[in-house]
Amino acid sequence: MKTLVVAVLGLLGILVIGLIVTGVAPATGFKLLLEGAFSDQFAVSQSLVRATPLLLAGLGVTVAWKAGVFNIGGEGQLLIGAVFGASTAQLLFKLGIPLVGTVLVLVSSVLGGAIWAGVAAWLSIKRGVNLVISTILLNFIGLQLLLFGVDGPLRRKGQSAPMTEQLPDSWMLWKPSRQTDLHVGVLLAILVAVAIGVFLFRTRSGYLVRATGANPRFVRANRINPSAIQLRVMLLSGGLCGLAGGIQFLGINGQLTPSFSQQYGFLAIPVALVGGLHPLGVTVSSFFFGALFAGTSNLSRFGGSGSYFVYIVQGLAVFGLLGYRFVKDRQVEFAQ
Amino acid sequence: MTEQVLSVEGITVSFGPLKALDDVTLEFLSGEVHAVVGENGAGKSTLMNVLAGFLSPSSGFVRLGDRTLLNNSVDHRKWGIEMVHQHFRLVPAFSVKENLRLGLMRAERTFEDVQKVATELDWDIPFDSLVSDLGVGQKQRVEILKALASSPKVVIFDEPTAVLNEDEVSGLLRSMREFAQNSLVVIVIAHKLAEVFSVADRISVLKDGTLRGSFRTQDVSPREISELMVGPQDSFPEPVQFDNSSKFFCKNLSVDGNCPIVDLNFDVGFGEVLGIGGVDGNGQVELAEALAQVRPSEGEITTVATIGYVPQDRQLDGLALSMSINENIEIAEVSLTGSAAIKEYEIKARSASAPLTSLSGGNQQKVVLARELAKRPELLVAVNPTRGLDVRASAFVLSQIRKSAEQGAAVVLISTDRDELAAVANRTLYLSRGRLLNSAQEAISA
Structure with a gap:
């Protein structure tokens, strides 16, 4: 309870600081942010839709970090997931199987993300390559593969601009209303969050993931191989990030372009940290940052300065969190 | 010649409702090895952390001579209180020399001074070896040299014998006596009463955060100390008989x-x-x-x-x-x-x-x-x-x-x-x- 109050007050304080830093009067800024995030159907749908990839990739980061695997490669895994999805869509499009096709596209984006994460995991376990560094670098390779794809094999026929075929609505995720961007992927992401919560806290495998994160040598001394757990959790993490890419592809764009990357895979890291690496917390924090995203685009329309706002607030939030942890850990240390 | 150098007066340390130390008043004399004994959780480490300035008491003072210290480790070190930690604070990838230089950065002494101290103690330290290649006993000696480098008035040893083998223990106890003879205040936290009785001039017993007594070693028996620490002791039963067939x-x-x-x-x-x-x-x-x-x-x-x-x-x-x-x-x-x-x-x-x-x-x-x-x-x-x-x-x-x-x-x-x-x-x-x-x-x- 106390932590929650500290967190809410802290985030409000950080918002104020963020507004001052970007040169907007806090009262006006708050009004614009809130309007952009909640004022009408469109605003709310924007908040939810922005939160969806953050939630899925944030869950991906969470499971990996819970096992002590610092996957920084969410962005690359998300992009490769989208590339796999788009490739599958291109292959299957002629078959004319909309609903099955949608599922297959999502499955292949999960696979794509998992394979991309698997590369880093394999390098780490078999070759001792530092996973933080390999996942960071694989982000860049992933982005370049996306650019190569949309400008090469996946490019729309008869087009010189780098973009893939636009999928028809029948292949896309179901939308309750044509007026807004809201799609069924939001619900799917929340269900995934519940599933990850159950997995981590109600199953033996989830327990072993947490134990490995707490102390891999403890797991080893109990005759269980922590590397195998970390490998599997990395595949799961990559799969979730890939799914974020697939859902973004089928929910919003229906098409890949060079600007498909919105940095959701990077933002997922602060989302997961602010969410306390807990599925429930990550859900809350992803919706907070989703709303902030939506509010920020409003702010930049009227306030003149704000499109970087989200990133500044995220950065400050992570600093605040780390500072709070540091102080708390020191208190614990001395209490012993 | 002994004189009162260090004292704590009415120290209380609370963590929420728990009192780790409750109104402890104690004097430490120069030229003496002063052992602080007690069960796990009796408050020994808390007391040492207060002495070293790592922990501020809820009430009470630490005095060195007639100076009241500020309860932070920088101040305590400045006036000559050093601690030899149970878990060594050495950089394994650095050589002994480099580790000592690191420790000397705040002291007005040179590496040669430390070398001289080692020679006086008759310690054979491989100054150019990496710390990671050293045995536990030698690592501890490096840690002790680091503490001695700034010519302290008080050296605190936090359970120093826990990691040592028997030869190393007797060597360490000998060194502690030497430090005391050079009119340092030597404070040691210990578990094993045999070691305490072989090295200490004075023994103070903590239990549940309170001081249960402070004695000159010759006035007290191990049995009395152990009863103050934990109450009467059972001895071990005989080893069991077993079936030899499988x-x-x-x-x-x-x-x-x-x-x-x-x-x-x-x-x-x-x-x-x-x-x-x-x-x-x-x-x-x-x-x-x-x-x-x-x-x-x-x-x-x-x-x-x-x-x-x-x-x-x-x-x-x-x-x-x-x-x-x-x-x-x-x-x-x-x-x-x-x-x-x-x-x-x-x-x-x-x-x-x-x-x-x-x-x-x-x-x-x-x-x-x-x-x-x-x-x-x-x-x-x-x-x-x-x-x-x-x-x-x-x-x-x-x-x-x-x-x-x-x-x-x-x-x-x-x-x-x-x-x-x-x-x-x-x-x-x-x-x-x-x-x-x-x-x-x-x-x-x-």
């Missing part, structure tokens, strides 16, 4: 590691406690991990259904410190619950969902033991299971290990503590450079 065998066992084991042969009866002694680093970890099937090995080992393993380092291998008592037991998939373990093993903890970081060392070890014994192991491997524990916790741990043998387990107790082996083991072998020998003398001369 045995756990180990044939031509070879294990890779820092100290490889080649062609080791031994057997342990089910119901027997086999002690394995010897100095650390002679293959203990390799042997234990091979028996516990945590490390691959070659050779023939009797197949057993369940193995209990109490690793040498409970914090490194035995436990996940950030997890709860429940979660630390969960890994073994046994029917024991955290709250049952708390009750049965008298673990001092708020609840079964309390993280292991909130438990003292002895209580942490009880969690390891509760989990491993709940498996009803056919083979129990324990490495230095009482290291760092107080008298009562040690006795409890050893009696549980014995109980496991009585219930039919083959127990391999690997320990550097001869008293412990003598008390519990039916028979003892000694490890020396990866080979098993029949006596300690052989092991030392090998």
